[in-house]
Amino acid sequence: MTAFLYPADTKKFNMDKQKIIISPVTRIEGHAKISIDLDEYGYVADAHFHVDEFRGFEKFCEGRLYTEMPVITPRICGICPVSHTITSVKACEMIQGIKPTYTGDLLRRLMLLGQNVSSHALSFFHLSAPDMLLGFDADPAKRNIIGLAQTNPDIARRGIRLRQFGQEISERVTGEKIHSSGILPGGMAHHLTKENKKHLLGWIHEATETTLMALDILKIFIQSNKEMVDSFATTPTMYLGTVGPNGEHELYDGKLRFVDENGNILQDQLSPKKYLDYIAERSVGYSYLKYPYYKPLGIEKGIYRVGPLARLNVATKMKSTKAQHEFDIFKRLGKGKPVHGTFYFHFARLIETLASIEEISHVLHDEEVTSHHLKHNGY
């Protein structure tokens, strides 16, 4: 990171006249390039983040059977396929006018929480921890999960296993770790066996310990890099996230809440069906990614962030005790306002991981989780 302080070291980068191009951007969940325009003195004049991938779902989903969507849309992203499947399945159910069974709903929640754990573990341990534990300026050939396994084998192993736990939930519930076909309109295709329930419960202690360890690693890093952490990408924005009926953090079935940069709630308990009234998108020439914004305020003032930091910034409270304890620490950072520092995404992500693990345990302890009453038929 410090390598990008200006004036730029022109020998180090692929220089095209007065442009530094970083391509591809690695250790992110996606395809991207970064370009930095320099002025004649070598100072930064402008910078762009180019998302460099296009698939065409907007077009090729048109005209197909709506019941195909739970199969096609997870292929948008293999890291968060469950979100796309569940979203499509919920849309199918709205069309059919049906609801999932209680057990079907529980198992879907379990799937989503499992994905949340595995995706967050990937982000923290595989993609980000090498920067924190090996250093931003460590040898690029070693600055990865394998390098981490050489210097900190226990941490790397635990991180790999935390991701495995999340993936195993999907496997134990549907038989597949990625792009599961078991989530259906009306409920679920497969029941959770008592044996699989027991197996998953056997992971809870280790997963909790690993997440608490990650929180320790992060807090130590923040303590020793306070200046960087508090000055790193702190632009105030709005936030959008889902919350439960009492403003509690909710991943699976929440309604939308928007807060402004000072934390004032602008919209609450919005039905996702109304998203077009509140969200618009701008296409831009430099990226295949579009820029969504809060429609009533326009693109400049209405720019909002989503993801773990946003969800904690909009939430009033967490649903479980360990996560609530960390959430209180998080909220104190903002002194009553949202936490804008982008680095704190890491903190928010680990708090969410903890919350998901606690909720997984809660769901698994529900007697109905192993019931065979899986699906209402809407056809």
Next chain:
Amino acid sequence: MNKKKIATVWLGGCSGCHMSLLDIDERILDVAALADIVKSPVVDGKELPEVDVAIVEGAITSDEHYEEILHIRKQATILIALGDCAIHNNVTGLRNFFNLQEVLDTAYLHAPSNDAEGVPPSDPLLLKLNDKVVPLSEVVDVDFFINGCPPDADYIFYVIFEYLNDRIPVPGGHKKIQYG
């Protein structure tokens, strides 16, 4: 014995194949004991050196992917097509039923969420999409196809492990062999 080199590349796909590759879990350390992972979305290598094994997820959707797969073929002794998009286009190829311009216009101009002031992506730095998506084998010779959407993690591990031990894997061989 010289340590082997391995690369994993993500072209037009959803990264689900790479996630399945990570689903080999701790066995990634067994792979790392036999080979250096010199380029991959999860490590920082930018250039592709000569490698013993290159594993490629996704179909070829653009000028950059086309150049990249030719380069990979030149650099890699063994080239593995990982997953259905790399093998036969799969979901990535669904846009082939439409004219490319129509697909782009729907996404960037006519989607119901788009505002009126947007412009379609045009920066010369961006990859330039080809009219039609093609699988790897239409451009280069492929040494092994690991099918699935995504392929099974055990299958991926089996194929990599066989090549790294100078053996030639067989399709579906992971079901016949138990390691450890």
